[in-house]
Amino acid sequence: MSPLVPHLILYLLLLTVVTGEILRPRFYSETCPEAESIVRNEMKKAMIREARSVASVMRLQFHDCFVNGCDASVLLDDTPNMLGEKLALSNINSLRSFEVVDDIKEALEKACPATVSCADIVIMASRDAVALTGGPDWEVKLGRKDSFTASQKDSDDIMPSPRANATFLIDLFKRFDLSVKDMVALSGSHSIGQARCFSIMFRLYNQSGSGKPDPALEPAYRQKLDKLCPLSVDQNVTGPLDATPVVFDNQYFKDLVSGRGFLNSDQTLYTSRETREYVKMFSEDQAEFFRAFAEGMVKLGDLQSGRGGEIRLENFEVRSDPSAVELGFLRIEMDWQGQKLVEQLMQILLVIAGVVAVVVGYATESFRTMMLIYAGGVVLTTLITVPNWPFYNLHPLKWLDPSEAEKHPKPEVVVASKKKFSKK
Numbered sequence: 001m002s003p004l005v006p007h008l009i010l011y012l013l014l015l016t017v018v019t020g021e022i023l024r025p026r027f028y029s030e031t032c033p034e035a036e037s038i039v040r041n042e043m044k045k046a047m048i049r050e051a052r053s054v055a056s057v058m059r060l061q062f063h064d065c066f067v068n069g070c071d072a073s074v075l076l077d078d079t080p081n082m083l084g085e086k087l088a089l090s091n092i093n094s095l096r097s098f099e100v101v102d103d104i105k106e107a108l109e110k111a112c113p114a115t116v117s118c119a120d121i122v123i124m125a126s127r128d129a130v131a132l133t134g135g136p137d138w139e140v141k142l143g144r145k146d147s148f149t150a151s152q153k154d155s156d157d158i159m160p161s162p163r164a165n166a167t168f169l170i171d172l173f174k175r176f177d178l179s180v181k182d183m184v185a186l187s188g189s190h191s192i193g194q195a196r197c198f199s200i201m202f203r204l205y206n207q208s209g210s211g212k213p214d215p216a217l218e219p220a221y222r223q224k225l226d227k228l229c230p231l232s233v234d235q236n237v238t239g240p241l242d243a244t245p246v247v248f249d250n251q252y253f254k255d256l257v258s259g260r261g262f263l264n265s266d267q268t269l270y271t272s273r274e275t276r277e278y279v280k281m282f283s284e285d286q287a288e289f290f291r292a293f294a295e296g297m298v299k300l301g302d303l304q305s306g307r308g309g310e311i312r313l314e315n316f317e318v319r320s321d322p323s324a325v326e327l328g329f330l331r332i333e334m335d336w337q338g339q340k341l342v343e344q345l346m347q348i349l350l351v352i353a354g355v356v357a358v359v360v361g362y363a364t365e366s367f368r369t370m371m372l373i374y375a376g377g378v379v380l381t382t383l384i385t386v387p388n389w390p391f392y393n394l395h396p397l398k399w400l401d402p403s404e405a406e407k408h409p410k411p412e413v414v415v416a417s418k419k420k421f422s423k424k
């Protein structure tokens with residue numbers, strides 16, 4: 001049995017080298033056992049200071065993970081040669097509570113310096129936001145690395161506008177391997193938090209260019225919104241996303257059923273046939289919503305840089321982070337299905353090689369034969385899974401036409417900041 005030990009070590013080593021980052025629960029149990037309780041404690045403090053802040057932090061997971069994977073790129077400020085994501089169309093004057101993440105980072109640095117990534121902080125904090133406001137609690141997978149770079153353009157191209165309809169959202173989430181049910185459940189995140197009048201002005205006064213409000217709005221609710229957001233309003237004024245904005249519950253779905261969804265992208269989930277059944281189900285069965293939501297958040301947290309390689313590679317070379325270069329090389333432009341296939345293939349091949357080696361080694365009573373067969377298996381596996389072979393790219397990602405970005409309501413500030421950079 002003892003020859004199995006070196007196998008296991010070799011196997012684990014190879015697994016780590018080839019996949020780069022493996023996410024798993026209790027990743028910091030040795031290096032920073034207090035990590036999860038520190039994060040929860042800081043989130044509690046933040047919630048006491050301002051109830052809304054935990055919702056704002058939870059939103060960061062969505063905006064981080066959808067844009068080149070969960071790598072904390074959303075937290076990076078602009079630099080002279082990089083336009084960060086903070087000022088992207090969906091984020092500018094909208095994403096907030098970055099200081100909560102800073103506080104968490106500070107507390108973690110004190111307890112265990114240079115150990116916990118910001119990408120993992122966002123994931124833990126989002127889970128805590130939900131658990132602390134009455135929603136489900138779940139185990140998070142950890143072990144993410146932080147990105148050195150961010151892409152405003154990618155954020156602009158990917159993040160959905162509040163005008164989006166259900167069909168569009170279904171297609172968008174599908175690109176990230178998220179099902180219709182995942183999408184509807186994840187939209188239930190809007191059970192906590194607020195949105196600006198800016199995000200609904202078109203809906204109240206000129207839905208689809210009709211010059212009229214969205215007919216799906218329940219009249220009394222529409223009057224309420226008209227009052228909150230009159231045409232002359234400061235569009236930074238905010239209103240609650242559902243009737244119970246500091247409690248994570250299924251009220252959001254009940255509101256959608258009665259035509260009281262705040263955003264167009266919310267209400268469309270009930271007006272559309274493809275998603276209505278899920279909205280109904282979640283509005284009647286909170287436990288089912290909680291299950292689906294936790295599952296969706298874990299899947300969202302699993303997103304790793306899908307096409308980041310091309311952008312990251314050059315930045316990583318400049319910054320010379322060897323593990324990152326390797327990851328960039330391995331994963332460059334490989335599609336999601338390809339990445340999954342690679343991981344499965346690698347595991348299967350290594351197990352087969354191990355089994356064959358042990359059986360033959362045992363039969364021939366030769367340790368050398370066993371090691372040789374296994375080494376051969378490892379070489380073969382490497383040849384099959386390390387290069388980015390064409391058959392890993394049979395499902396190319398179809399990214400949004402950049403013109404989609406035009407459909408986002410565009411604050412002037414974005415244009416101003418772009419000008420500033422193009423002048424230099």
Ligand code: HEM
Pocket residue numbers: 052055056058059061062093094095096160161162163164169183186187189190192193194195196197198199241263265
């Ligand atoms: C399905 C597509 C989605 C669309 C179109 C969308 C859009 C929006 C918009 C427009 C706002 C208000 C922004 C503002 O007015 O400043 C908002 C707020 C929010 N979103 Fe989403 N969102 C989506 C999915 C998600 C997901 C998947 C999550 C989390 C997992 C999330 C979490 C939040 C939270 C918590 C808020 C409130 C933030 C606060 O109070 O600061 N959203 N979303």
Ligand SMILES: *[C@@H]1O[C@H](CO)[C@@H](O)[C@H](O)[C@H]1NC(C)=O
Pocket residue numbers: 164165166167168
């Ligand atoms: C949904 O939105 C997309 C893109 O914005 C548009 O092409 C499509 O016609 C819309 N579908 C419906 C049913 O309104």
Ligand SMILES: *[C@@H]1O[C@H](CO)[C@@H](O)[C@H](O)[C@H]1NC(C)=O
Pocket residue numbers: 206208209210211
């Ligand atoms: C409504 O939207 C349409 C198309 O986007 C635009 O042409 C029209 O001027 C808008 N009407 C008002 C009152 O803003």
Ligand SMILES: *[C@@H]1O[C@H](CO)[C@@H](O)[C@H](O)[C@H]1NC(C)=O
Pocket residue numbers: 093198234235236411413
């Ligand atoms: C909201 O506030 C920000 C910062 O104070 C300002 O730059 C922006 O123009 C305001 N946006 C709107 C839509 O009024």
